[in-house]
Amino acid sequence: KAGVTQTPRYLIKTRGQQVTLSCSPISGHRSVSWYQQTPGQGLQFLFEYFSETQRNKGNFPGRFSGRQFSNSRSEMNVSTLELGDSALYLCASGVWTGGDTEAFFGQGTRLTVV
Amino acid sequence: AQSVTQLGSHVSVSEGALVLLRCNYSSSVPPYLFWYVQYPNQGLQLLLKYTSAATLVKGINGFEAEFKKSETSFHLTKPSAHMSDAAEYFCVVSYTGGFKTIFGAGTRLFVKA
Numbered sequence: 001k002a003g004v005t006q007t008p009r010y011l012i013k014t015r016g017q018q019v020t021l022s023c024s025p026i027s028g029h030r031s032v033s034w035y036q037q038t039p040g041q042g043l044q045f046l047f048e049y050f051s052e053t054q055r056n057k058g059n060f061p062g063r064f065s066g067r068q069f070s071n072s073r074s075e076m077n078v079s080t081l082e083l084g085d086s087a088l089y090l091c092a093s094g095v096w097t098g099g100d101t102e103a104f105f106g107q108g109t110r111l112t113v114v
Numbered sequence: 115a116q117s118v119t120q121l122g123s124h125v126s127v128s129e130g131a132l133v134l135l136r137c138n139y140s141s142s143v144p145p146y147l148f149w150y151v152q153y154p155n156q157g158l159q160l161l162l163k164y165t166s167a168a169t170l171v172k173g174i175n176g177f178e179a180e181f182k183k184s185e186t187s188f189h190l191t192k193p194s195a196h197m198s199d200a201a202e203y204f205c206v207v208s209y210t211g212g213f214k215t216i217f218g219a220g221t222r223l224f225v226k227a
Contacts, residue, residue, distance in 0.1 A: 105159070
């Protein structure tokens with residue numbers, strides 16, 4: 001069973017540009033969530049999608065957006081990049097509710113903004 | 115408000131020594147608790163999870179954790195540390211009634227030879 005796939009693994013962008021990150025969840029998983037990880041702020045929840053609908057959203061500016069397609073694949077977009085957006089972006093698929101399931105994380109996309 | 119606190123951002127132990135990583139949570143409803151491990155430049159991998167079935171939970175790689183409701187704690191332990199245990203560990207709390215997860219700040223474990 002294939003795991004969560006995030007592409008690309010590494011990315012370098014310039015301030016002001018925009019970027020799109022992709023996440024393919026494990027087959028059958030309908031929930032996809034995104035996290036930003038930085039040395040200073042740790043792991044922060046960005047948003048979660050379930051069946052193409054955003055169910056929860058973290059405390060990030062509107063420059064951060066996402067969507068989910070009918071095949072459960074998800075994309076995350078960051079517009080007008082800032083240096084502080086440099087981070088490891090992690091995607092997880094699965095469901096948390098009920099407790100008898102777990103989130104499966106991808107290896108992440110490391111974004112560097114210069 | 116729900117929260118999770120990991121005591122100690124860095125923990126250093128000698129190879130073969132006991133590993134103890136502390137996690138305390140605050141919650142007004144029964145939580146589900148998880149420990150995840152992250153190796154450098156990797157995603158997070160589930161170590162173990164508490165789902166109210168048993169208070170002592172055994173996970174992978176010899177780790178276990180005990181849920182203590184009276185202390186609102188879910189500390190992670192391993193009797194004997196290996197060099198390969200060096201990584202960052204996250205305590206995670208989630209709640210039913212909606213998709214809500216709270217990550218602890220993480221504890222980086224160093225294992226000395």
